[in-house]
Amino acid sequence: MMKRVLKKYFLDFNFLTPDGVASKLDEDEKIKLRLVNYLALLSTFNMLIYLVIYTWVDLSLFKYIIIFLSLTSAFNIGVIVLNTRGRHLFAKLLLAIFTPLFMSLIATVFFGSGPGFQVFLFLGAMIPMFIWSYQEPKYRTFIVSSCVCLYVVIEFAPPFVDPIIDLPENYVAAFLKTNIAVCFSSAGIAIGSFQFLYYLKEQQLMNQTKELEISQAHKDKIYSIIAHDLRGPFGSIAGMIDLLFKEYDRYTDEKRLKILRSMHGSSNALKSLLENLLNWSRMQSGNMIISPENLNVREMTEDILVLHQELCQKKDLKIKVAIEPHAQIYADRHMVSTILRNLISNAIKFTDQGGSMHVSAKEVDGMTQICVKDSGIGLAEKSLKNLFNIEKTDKISGAHPGKGSGLGLLICKDFVENNGGQIWAESEPSKGSSFYFTLPSKQSAS
Numbered sequence: 001m002m003k004r005v006l007k008k009y010f011l012d013f014n015f016l017t018p019d020g021v022a023s024k025l026d027e028d029e030k031i032k033l034r035l036v037n038y039l040a041l042l043s044t045f046n047m048l049i050y051l052v053i054y055t056w057v058d059l060s061l062f063k064y065i066i067i068f069l070s071l072t073s074a075f076n077i078g079v080i081v082l083n084t085r086g087r088h089l090f091a092k093l094l095l096a097i098f099t100p101l102f103m104s105l106i107a108t109v110f111f112g113s114g115p116g117f118q119v120f121l122f123l124g125a126m127i128p129m130f131i132w133s134y135q136e137p138k139y140r141t142f143i144v145s146s147c148v149c150l151y152v153v154i155e156f157a158p159p160f161v162d163p164i165i166d167l168p169e170n171y172v173a174a175f176l177k178t179n180i181a182v183c184f185s186s187a188g189i190a191i192g193s194f195q196f197l198y199y200l201k202e203q204q205l206m207n208q209t210k211e212l213e214i215s216q217a218h219k220d221k222i223y224s225i226i227a228h229d230l231r232g233p234f235g236s237i238a239g240m241i242d243l244l245f246k247e248y249d250r251y252t253d254e255k256r257l258k259i260l261r262s263m264h265g266s267s268n269a270l271k272s273l274l275e276n277l278l279n280w281s282r283m284q285s286g287n288m289i290i291s292p293e294n295l296n297v298r299e300m301t302e303d304i305l306v307l308h309q310e311l312c313q314k315k316d317l318k319i320k321v322a323i324e325p326h327a328q329i330y331a332d333r334h335m336v337s338t339i340l341r342n343l344i345s346n347a348i349k350f351t352d353q354g355g356s357m358h359v360s361a362k363e364v365d366g367m368t369q370i371c372v373k374d375s376g377i378g379l380a381e382k383s384l385k386n387l388f389n390i391e392k393t394d395k396i397s398g399a400h401p402g403k404g405s406g407l408g409l410l411i412c413k414d415f416v417e418n419n420g421g422q423i424w425a426e427s428e429p430s431k432g433s434s435f436y437f438t439l440p441s442k443q444s445a446s
Contacts, residue, residue: 027201032131033088036095038193039127040079042186043099047073049182061165065110072103092131096143100124101150112163113154115175119183121151126187130194236266275338277407290332290418294442297361297370298323300333304340305359308348315353322360328442329368335415336439340372342408343435347374350433367421367438374434379427387425388413412437 047069054062054069075098083091100121107117125147128140167175240263244256251259282288301321305312312319329336347357355375362369379387387409416423416437427433 027204028133031198031201032133033083033091035130035190035194036083036088036091037080039130039190040076040083040091040095042189042193043095044073044076046182046186047076053178057171065107065165068106072099092139096124096127096131096139097146100127100147101143104150104154108154108163110164111167111175112159114172115167116179117175118151118154119179121147121154123183123187123190126190130190234270237263237270240266273407290335292331292419292440292443293333294328294330295333295336296325297327297329297368298325300337301340301344301359304337304344307341308344311348312357315348315351315355317348317351317354318356320356320358322358323370324361327361327363327368329439330441330443331419331421331439332415335419339412339415339437340370342412343372343437346408346435347372347376347433350374351376355432363441364438366441368441369436369438372435373432375432378429378431378433379425380429384425384427388423 051066051069051073054066059066076095079091079095082094100123104118104121104124107115111117125144128143132139134140240259244251244259248256298321301323305319305321344357344359351357351374357375358371358373360371360373413423416439420440421438423435423437425433425435
């Protein structure tokens, strides 16, 4: 309970205001408003210390001041409540005016200037420096000058009223030392709190800068991948069109058909890359809406295999689907389709003539684990380790003439994680690869 209160009112400043004021404030103003709460709490703590001291020393002698301090403690809590309800300026004024000016004046009326309660006016003169910016000089100037003038009057001018409570000399000396110690300790805590809050802000800015740098590095990497991979298919298609255009009459129908098949393969590769690029850009911009639903895993897998049927037959691949007919997951249809399409496409691309591919699914701890396994070229340990790391993603290549940019796998990772799952891979060079990912199993109708 205490942890939640501290986080809400003193660390995160995460409370809601009736008019939504807090959400419109910049970070500097939030720090100042958070400091209002700190200082009000600190003032309350000081009052409670004095309450304990007065009660312990002489309850009958200090009964009126004990009542006053109790009301003041409640008042400081009220400052916090006002601040958290969106009455920020009112809370600032009450904290900066009531606590130092009114309290010092009342203490002087009760005890005179001897016990030194007026030293708290120095603390009061510091408060406006913390809670108002330099763009609001009127509050800072008025309150600081008022505190200084009142201190000079109480300390050096003749008493304007006889004290209500005539303290013994030993009490006067003790209170003077205590007040000086408490005042400067409070000032130190206030300065420390101020520095701590700005340290937190600096750390936040550093983290944001680091995140921006990482994000920019990710984009630069993606752009370099795109530039490299677009050049290949476009160059291939353009070259074959040029060749076919110039040498059309010299080629036989069989030769022309061979060129058209090559163009068809290049255009499919280009289409797949552009689809991945579109998906990635939509995910990065936050425009992709996730709409989970119950999906039949086997049906989706078979639909994607149909799209690759011609290539699988051409490469004489042995395909096995070990998924229960009614196995279902709860995820976004478009994202799952993209994940399966990328993994199956990669498995076909990197598997040699006469190889095999195996797609399976099983339920593990409320999640469905799907595996796309191939007997292809496999991956070295270094490539496997950095497979889903955009900063270290390299071109995947091997004995097979196909190659991959890694963009499809990065999209798979984003899509799997956005649907509440995980993705990983196992592989050995020349022994094939197994790509696993988990997604939530079928969700029962409520």
